[in-house]
Amino acid sequence: MKNIALLATVLTAGLSWAGAQTWDTQYGTYTLKGCYPSASMIRCDFSFVLTAENTLNLQPNTGRYEVVAADGKTYEATKVSAGGSPMTNAINLNFYKGVAVPISVIFAAPSSTRTFSVIAMEGVPMNNIQVRGSTPTPVVTTPPTATAPAGVPTGFSLRLSNCKVANGTYTCTATLTPAR
Known part of the structure:
Protein backbone atom coordinates (compact mmCIF):
# COMPACT_ATOMS: atom_id res chain seq x y z
CA MET A 1 0.00 0.00 0.00
CA LYS A 2 1.30 3.44 -0.91
CA ASN A 3 0.62 6.52 1.14
CA ILE A 4 0.29 9.61 -1.06
CA ALA A 5 -1.72 12.82 -1.15
CA LEU A 6 -4.88 12.49 -3.22
CA LEU A 7 -4.65 14.33 -6.49
CA ALA A 8 -1.11 15.52 -5.88
CA THR A 9 0.17 12.51 -7.73
CA VAL A 10 -3.10 11.29 -9.19
CA LEU A 11 -3.86 14.42 -11.20
CA THR A 12 -0.39 15.71 -11.97
CA ALA A 13 0.81 12.42 -13.45
CA GLY A 14 0.27 12.08 -17.21
CA LEU A 15 -3.31 13.01 -17.83
CA SER A 16 -5.08 11.86 -20.97
CA TRP A 17 -8.48 13.46 -21.40
CA ALA A 18 -11.19 10.93 -22.18
CA GLY A 19 -13.93 13.56 -22.42
CA ALA A 20 -14.97 16.93 -21.08
CA GLN A 21 -15.52 15.64 -17.54
CA THR A 22 -13.67 12.30 -17.28
CA TRP A 23 -9.96 11.61 -17.48
CA ASP A 24 -7.43 8.87 -16.80
CA THR A 25 -4.56 9.39 -14.40
CA GLN A 26 -1.56 7.33 -13.40
CA TYR A 27 -3.63 5.55 -10.74
CA GLY A 28 -7.15 5.50 -12.16
CA THR A 29 -10.12 7.28 -13.68
CA TYR A 30 -11.47 10.48 -12.17
CA THR A 31 -14.92 11.81 -13.17
CA LEU A 32 -16.76 15.03 -12.40
CA LYS A 33 -20.39 14.08 -11.71
CA GLY A 34 -21.57 17.68 -11.44
CA CYS A 35 -21.79 20.84 -9.38
CA TYR A 36 -24.92 22.30 -7.78
CA PRO A 37 -25.97 24.80 -5.10
CA SER A 38 -25.81 23.49 -1.53
CA ALA A 39 -27.01 25.84 1.23
CA SER A 40 -25.21 29.15 0.53
CA MET A 41 -22.28 27.54 -1.33
CA ILE A 42 -21.59 25.20 -4.27
CA ARG A 43 -21.01 21.46 -3.97
CA CYS A 44 -19.19 19.45 -6.66
CA ASP A 45 -19.36 15.66 -6.80
CA PHE A 46 -16.68 13.45 -8.33
CA SER A 47 -15.84 9.76 -8.42
CA PHE A 48 -12.46 8.10 -8.53
CA VAL A 49 -11.90 4.51 -9.69
CA LEU A 50 -8.51 3.06 -8.85
CA THR A 51 -7.07 1.03 -11.77
CA ALA A 52 -3.30 0.87 -11.25
CA GLU A 53 -2.95 -0.66 -7.79
CA ASN A 54 -4.96 -3.16 -5.73
CA THR A 55 -5.11 -0.79 -2.74
CA LEU A 56 -3.95 2.80 -2.36
CA ASN A 57 -4.17 5.09 0.68
CA LEU A 58 -5.07 8.67 -0.29
CA GLN A 59 -5.74 11.84 1.69
CA PRO A 60 -8.25 14.25 0.10
CA ASN A 61 -8.19 17.68 1.78
CA THR A 62 -9.58 21.17 1.13
CA GLY A 63 -6.21 22.70 0.27
CA ARG A 64 -6.12 20.77 -3.00
CA TYR A 65 -9.28 22.21 -4.59
CA GLU A 66 -10.31 25.62 -5.92
CA VAL A 67 -12.68 27.05 -8.52
CA VAL A 68 -12.72 30.19 -10.63
CA ALA A 69 -16.16 31.66 -11.32
CA ALA A 70 -17.11 33.22 -14.66
CA ASP A 71 -16.36 36.68 -13.20
CA GLY A 72 -12.76 35.60 -12.47
CA LYS A 73 -13.14 35.37 -8.69
CA THR A 74 -11.35 32.39 -7.09
CA TYR A 75 -12.95 30.32 -4.32
CA GLU A 76 -11.24 27.70 -2.21
CA ALA A 77 -12.80 24.50 -0.91
CA THR A 78 -14.19 24.65 2.62
CA LYS A 79 -15.10 20.98 3.16
CA VAL A 80 -14.42 17.61 1.52
CA SER A 81 -15.96 14.15 1.82
CA ALA A 82 -14.80 10.84 0.33
CA GLY A 83 -16.30 7.37 0.47
CA GLY A 84 -19.33 8.50 2.43
CA SER A 85 -17.33 10.15 5.22
CA PRO A 86 -18.73 13.29 6.87
CA MET A 87 -17.73 16.65 5.40
CA THR A 88 -14.45 17.79 6.97
CA ASN A 89 -11.15 19.50 6.13
CA ALA A 90 -9.14 16.30 5.46
CA ILE A 91 -9.74 12.56 5.10
CA ASN A 92 -7.51 9.48 5.12
CA LEU A 93 -9.06 6.71 3.00
CA ASN A 94 -8.11 3.43 1.32
CA PHE A 95 -9.13 3.14 -2.34
CA TYR A 96 -9.56 -0.34 -3.88
CA LYS A 97 -9.03 -1.34 -7.49
CA GLY A 98 -12.17 -1.13 -9.64
CA VAL A 99 -14.35 0.45 -6.94
CA ALA A 100 -15.83 3.89 -7.64
CA VAL A 101 -15.38 6.12 -4.59
CA PRO A 102 -17.54 9.25 -4.37
CA ILE A 103 -15.78 12.49 -3.49
CA SER A 104 -17.69 15.70 -2.71
CA VAL A 105 -16.21 19.15 -2.27
CA ILE A 106 -17.94 22.28 -0.93
CA PHE A 107 -16.67 25.57 -2.37
CA ALA A 108 -17.23 29.01 -0.80
CA ALA A 109 -18.70 30.30 -4.10
CA PRO A 110 -22.18 31.84 -3.76
CA SER A 111 -25.07 29.47 -4.45
CA SER A 112 -26.18 31.82 -7.26
CA THR A 113 -23.08 30.84 -9.28
CA ARG A 114 -24.08 29.13 -12.54
CA THR A 115 -20.71 28.47 -14.22
CA PHE A 116 -17.12 27.85 -13.21
CA SER A 117 -14.50 28.85 -15.75
CA VAL A 118 -12.13 26.42 -14.01
CA ILE A 119 -12.10 23.76 -11.33
CA ALA A 120 -8.45 23.27 -10.33
CA MET A 121 -7.25 20.30 -8.33
CA GLU A 122 -3.55 20.38 -7.53
CA GLY A 123 -3.30 23.05 -10.22
CA VAL A 124 -4.78 20.81 -12.94
CA PRO A 125 -7.73 22.65 -14.52
CA MET A 126 -11.05 21.42 -15.80
CA ASN A 127 -12.74 24.16 -17.84
CA ASN A 128 -16.29 25.46 -18.35
CA ILE A 129 -18.22 23.59 -15.66
CA GLN A 130 -21.96 24.27 -15.43
CA VAL A 131 -23.61 24.45 -12.01
CA ARG A 132 -26.86 22.47 -12.12
CA GLY A 133 -30.14 22.99 -10.26
CA SER A 134 -30.62 22.69 -6.53
CA THR A 135 -30.20 18.90 -6.22
CA PRO A 136 -27.73 16.43 -7.70
CA THR A 137 -28.84 14.10 -10.48
CA PRO A 138 -28.66 10.49 -9.25
CA VAL A 139 -26.33 8.19 -11.15
CA THR A 145 -23.90 -9.84 -14.40
CA ALA A 146 -23.86 -12.84 -12.06
CA THR A 147 -23.41 -16.55 -12.66
CA ALA A 148 -25.70 -19.11 -11.07
CA PRO A 149 -24.33 -20.65 -7.86
CA ALA A 150 -23.98 -24.44 -7.59
Whole structure:
Protein backbone atom coordinates (compact mmCIF):
# COMPACT_ATOMS: atom_id res chain seq x y z
CA MET A 1 0.00 0.00 0.00
CA LYS A 2 1.30 3.44 -0.91
CA ASN A 3 0.62 6.52 1.14
CA ILE A 4 0.29 9.61 -1.06
CA ALA A 5 -1.72 12.82 -1.15
CA LEU A 6 -4.88 12.49 -3.22
CA LEU A 7 -4.65 14.33 -6.49
CA ALA A 8 -1.11 15.52 -5.88
CA THR A 9 0.17 12.51 -7.73
CA VAL A 10 -3.10 11.29 -9.19
CA LEU A 11 -3.86 14.42 -11.20
CA THR A 12 -0.39 15.71 -11.97
CA ALA A 13 0.81 12.42 -13.45
CA GLY A 14 0.27 12.08 -17.21
CA LEU A 15 -3.31 13.01 -17.83
CA SER A 16 -5.08 11.86 -20.97
CA TRP A 17 -8.48 13.46 -21.40
CA ALA A 18 -11.19 10.93 -22.18
CA GLY A 19 -13.93 13.56 -22.42
CA ALA A 20 -14.97 16.93 -21.08
CA GLN A 21 -15.52 15.64 -17.54
CA THR A 22 -13.67 12.30 -17.28
CA TRP A 23 -9.96 11.61 -17.48
CA ASP A 24 -7.43 8.87 -16.80
CA THR A 25 -4.56 9.39 -14.40
CA GLN A 26 -1.56 7.33 -13.40
CA TYR A 27 -3.63 5.55 -10.74
CA GLY A 28 -7.15 5.50 -12.16
CA THR A 29 -10.12 7.28 -13.68
CA TYR A 30 -11.47 10.48 -12.17
CA THR A 31 -14.92 11.81 -13.17
CA LEU A 32 -16.76 15.03 -12.40
CA LYS A 33 -20.39 14.08 -11.71
CA GLY A 34 -21.57 17.68 -11.44
CA CYS A 35 -21.79 20.84 -9.38
CA TYR A 36 -24.92 22.30 -7.78
CA PRO A 37 -25.97 24.80 -5.10
CA SER A 38 -25.81 23.49 -1.53
CA ALA A 39 -27.01 25.84 1.23
CA SER A 40 -25.21 29.15 0.53
CA MET A 41 -22.28 27.54 -1.33
CA ILE A 42 -21.59 25.20 -4.27
CA ARG A 43 -21.01 21.46 -3.97
CA CYS A 44 -19.19 19.45 -6.66
CA ASP A 45 -19.36 15.66 -6.80
CA PHE A 46 -16.68 13.45 -8.33
CA SER A 47 -15.84 9.76 -8.42
CA PHE A 48 -12.46 8.10 -8.53
CA VAL A 49 -11.90 4.51 -9.69
CA LEU A 50 -8.51 3.06 -8.85
CA THR A 51 -7.07 1.03 -11.77
CA ALA A 52 -3.30 0.87 -11.25
CA GLU A 53 -2.95 -0.66 -7.79
CA ASN A 54 -4.96 -3.16 -5.73
CA THR A 55 -5.11 -0.79 -2.74
CA LEU A 56 -3.95 2.80 -2.36
CA ASN A 57 -4.17 5.09 0.68
CA LEU A 58 -5.07 8.67 -0.29
CA GLN A 59 -5.74 11.84 1.69
CA PRO A 60 -8.25 14.25 0.10
CA ASN A 61 -8.19 17.68 1.78
CA THR A 62 -9.58 21.17 1.13
CA GLY A 63 -6.21 22.70 0.27
CA ARG A 64 -6.12 20.77 -3.00
CA TYR A 65 -9.28 22.21 -4.59
CA GLU A 66 -10.31 25.62 -5.92
CA VAL A 67 -12.68 27.05 -8.52
CA VAL A 68 -12.72 30.19 -10.63
CA ALA A 69 -16.16 31.66 -11.32
CA ALA A 70 -17.11 33.22 -14.66
CA ASP A 71 -16.36 36.68 -13.20
CA GLY A 72 -12.76 35.60 -12.47
CA LYS A 73 -13.14 35.37 -8.69
CA THR A 74 -11.35 32.39 -7.09
CA TYR A 75 -12.95 30.32 -4.32
CA GLU A 76 -11.24 27.70 -2.21
CA ALA A 77 -12.80 24.50 -0.91
CA THR A 78 -14.19 24.65 2.62
CA LYS A 79 -15.10 20.98 3.16
CA VAL A 80 -14.42 17.61 1.52
CA SER A 81 -15.96 14.15 1.82
CA ALA A 82 -14.80 10.84 0.33
CA GLY A 83 -16.30 7.37 0.47
CA GLY A 84 -19.33 8.50 2.43
CA SER A 85 -17.33 10.15 5.22
CA PRO A 86 -18.73 13.29 6.87
CA MET A 87 -17.73 16.65 5.40
CA THR A 88 -14.45 17.79 6.97
CA ASN A 89 -11.15 19.50 6.13
CA ALA A 90 -9.14 16.30 5.46
CA ILE A 91 -9.74 12.56 5.10
CA ASN A 92 -7.51 9.48 5.12
CA LEU A 93 -9.06 6.71 3.00
CA ASN A 94 -8.11 3.43 1.32
CA PHE A 95 -9.13 3.14 -2.34
CA TYR A 96 -9.56 -0.34 -3.88
CA LYS A 97 -9.03 -1.34 -7.49
CA GLY A 98 -12.17 -1.13 -9.64
CA VAL A 99 -14.35 0.45 -6.94
CA ALA A 100 -15.83 3.89 -7.64
CA VAL A 101 -15.38 6.12 -4.59
CA PRO A 102 -17.54 9.25 -4.37
CA ILE A 103 -15.78 12.49 -3.49
CA SER A 104 -17.69 15.70 -2.71
CA VAL A 105 -16.21 19.15 -2.27
CA ILE A 106 -17.94 22.28 -0.93
CA PHE A 107 -16.67 25.57 -2.37
CA ALA A 108 -17.23 29.01 -0.80
CA ALA A 109 -18.70 30.30 -4.10
CA PRO A 110 -22.18 31.84 -3.76
CA SER A 111 -25.07 29.47 -4.45
CA SER A 112 -26.18 31.82 -7.26
CA THR A 113 -23.08 30.84 -9.28
CA ARG A 114 -24.08 29.13 -12.54
CA THR A 115 -20.71 28.47 -14.22
CA PHE A 116 -17.12 27.85 -13.21
CA SER A 117 -14.50 28.85 -15.75
CA VAL A 118 -12.13 26.42 -14.01
CA ILE A 119 -12.10 23.76 -11.33
CA ALA A 120 -8.45 23.27 -10.33
CA MET A 121 -7.25 20.30 -8.33
CA GLU A 122 -3.55 20.38 -7.53
CA GLY A 123 -3.30 23.05 -10.22
CA VAL A 124 -4.78 20.81 -12.94
CA PRO A 125 -7.73 22.65 -14.52
CA MET A 126 -11.05 21.42 -15.80
CA ASN A 127 -12.74 24.16 -17.84
CA ASN A 128 -16.29 25.46 -18.35
CA ILE A 129 -18.22 23.59 -15.66
CA GLN A 130 -21.96 24.27 -15.43
CA VAL A 131 -23.61 24.45 -12.01
CA ARG A 132 -26.86 22.47 -12.12
CA GLY A 133 -30.14 22.99 -10.26
CA SER A 134 -30.62 22.69 -6.53
CA THR A 135 -30.20 18.90 -6.22
CA PRO A 136 -27.73 16.43 -7.70
CA THR A 137 -28.84 14.10 -10.48
CA PRO A 138 -28.66 10.49 -9.25
CA VAL A 139 -26.33 8.19 -11.15
CA VAL A 140 -28.04 4.93 -12.16
CA THR A 141 -25.88 2.01 -13.16
CA THR A 142 -26.82 -1.45 -14.36
CA PRO A 143 -26.28 -4.24 -11.81
CA PRO A 144 -23.36 -6.55 -12.58
CA THR A 145 -23.90 -9.84 -14.40
CA ALA A 146 -23.86 -12.84 -12.06
CA THR A 147 -23.41 -16.55 -12.66
CA ALA A 148 -25.70 -19.11 -11.07
CA PRO A 149 -24.33 -20.65 -7.86
CA ALA A 150 -23.98 -24.44 -7.59
CA GLY A 151 -27.35 -26.18 -7.18
CA VAL A 152 -29.38 -23.49 -8.95
CA PRO A 153 -31.20 -24.79 -12.04
CA THR A 154 -29.79 -23.63 -15.37
CA GLY A 155 -31.12 -23.94 -18.90
CA PHE A 156 -32.85 -20.56 -18.91
CA SER A 157 -31.81 -17.16 -20.16
CA LEU A 158 -32.63 -14.24 -17.93
CA ARG A 159 -33.33 -10.75 -19.21
CA LEU A 160 -33.63 -7.85 -16.79
CA SER A 161 -35.38 -4.69 -17.98
CA ASN A 162 -36.80 -1.49 -16.56
CA CYS A 163 -34.23 -1.55 -13.75
CA LYS A 164 -34.48 1.26 -11.20
CA VAL A 165 -32.34 1.87 -8.16
CA ALA A 166 -33.66 3.18 -4.85
CA ASN A 167 -31.53 3.34 -1.70
CA GLY A 168 -28.96 1.00 -3.26
CA THR A 169 -31.56 -1.69 -4.14
CA TYR A 170 -32.32 -2.60 -7.75
CA THR A 171 -35.90 -3.34 -8.81
CA CYS A 172 -36.20 -4.92 -12.27
CA THR A 173 -38.63 -6.79 -14.47
CA ALA A 174 -37.22 -10.29 -15.05
CA THR A 175 -38.03 -12.41 -18.11
CA LEU A 176 -37.01 -16.10 -17.98
CA THR A 177 -36.84 -17.95 -21.32
CA PRO A 178 -36.09 -21.68 -21.55
CA ALA A 179 -32.84 -22.33 -23.46
CA ARG A 180 -33.36 -24.20 -26.71
